[in-house]
Amino acid sequence: MPEGHTIHALAGRVQDAFAGTPVRFSSPQGRFAESAAALDGACVESAEAHGKHLAIHVEGEQVVHVHLGLFGRFGVRQHRRVDRGEPPTDLPVAGQVRMRMVNRTHVGDLRGPIVCELVTPTEWREVRAGLGADPLRDDRLPDAVRDRLARTRRAIGAVLMDQSLVAGVGNVYRAELLHRHELDPHTPARDVPAGVVTAIWDDLVRLMPLGVRTGRILVSDSDVERAEALIAKGGTGRVRPHYAVYRRHGKPCPRCGETVVKETMAGRNLFRCPGCQR
Numbered sequence: 001m002p003e004g005h006t007i008h009a010l011a012g013r014v015q016d017a018f019a020g021t022p023v024r025f026s027s028p029q030g031r032f033a034e035s036a037a038a039l040d041g042a043c044v045e046s047a048e049a050h051g052k053h054l055a056i057h058v059e060g061e062q063v064v065h066v067h068l069g070l071f072g073r074f075g076v077r078q079h080r081r082v083d084r085g086e087p088p089t090d091l092p093v094a095g096q097v098r099m100r101m102v103n104r105t106h107v108g109d110l111r112g113p114i115v116c117e118l119v120t121p122t123e124w125r126e127v128r129a130g131l132g133a134d135p136l137r138d139d140r141l142p143d144a145v146r147d148r149l150a151r152t153r154r155a156i157g158a159v160l161m162d163q164s165l166v167a168g169v170g171n172v173y174r175a176e177l178l179h180r181h182e183l184d185p186h187t188p189a190r191d192v193p194a195g196v197v198t199a200i201w202d203d204l205v206r207l208m209p210l211g212v213r214t215g216r217i218l219v220s221d222s223d224v225e226r227a228e229a230l231i232a233k234g235g236t237g238r239v240r241p242h243y244a245v246y247r248r249h250g251k252p253c254p255r256c257g258e259t260v261v262k263e264t265m266a267g268r269n270l271f272r273c274p275g276c277q278r
């Protein structure tokens with residue numbers, strides 16, 4: 001499952017490629033054909049992400065709402081037909097392309113999403129209202145979310161992955177941040193001190209933009225410092241990530257030496273150190 005930072009990066013690529021230009025929409029596979037016909041030729045205004053949801057705003061009060069799910073892919077690339085005045089309509093299609101966007105310079109092919117629908121701006125606002133706080137949009141943890149965390153008996157490890165509370169946080173950030181703050185993922189959210197909740201949120205606000213920028217989930221201080229130093233020198237910052245617990249079950253915890261374990265929580269693999277996450 002792509003984490004929220006990959007969808008924000010995708011929104012940036014769609015925005016850079018298509019915003020402000022007329023776009024040919026089509027559905028080579030056919031399942032989005034009617035909506036594509038309604039959109040075809042209209043100007044794309046902007047693209048944005050909220051959590052793992054992507055919205056492409058198109059002139060005429062139209063919004064394409066996309067959720068990639070586990071297997072969806074949205075590839076955006078430059079095509080080689082830059083010399084033509086009109087967007088080319090005969091670019092080859094590979095595989096099951098639900099929605100294709102083409103302008104004079106770029107082609108975007110969406111394959112295998114769990115959601116690809118044409119909605120109104122009001123309907124998109126309703127989708128957003130059902131999503132939780134997004135560390136890539138909200139610098140401060142909204143009070144409404146903080147209040148819900150302070151009341152719920154559910155495990156902090158499950159709550160962090162609940163898209164209606166916190167949008168866009170995936171398995172890697174969950175595992176690593178709970179380890180960093182020495183929290184047992186099974187701790188009821190209401191028992192986590194407010195200061196620790198704030199610290200986790202501040203980490204997400206600081207780390208997820210670096211994930212958008214580098215395409216890597218970087219959490220450890222040394223990885224972050226190396227990436228930031230490379231970016232400062234004009235590089236991509238794509239360092240190889242080092243994790244303390246994520247996918248390190250059976251190996252010793254770098255902090256306390258106890259063996260990292262893998263279990264299942266809310267249907268996803270959960271990695272934790274039984275030694276220092278209590």
Ligand SMILES: [Zn+2]
Nearest residue numbers: 253256273276
């Ligand atoms: Zn440990």
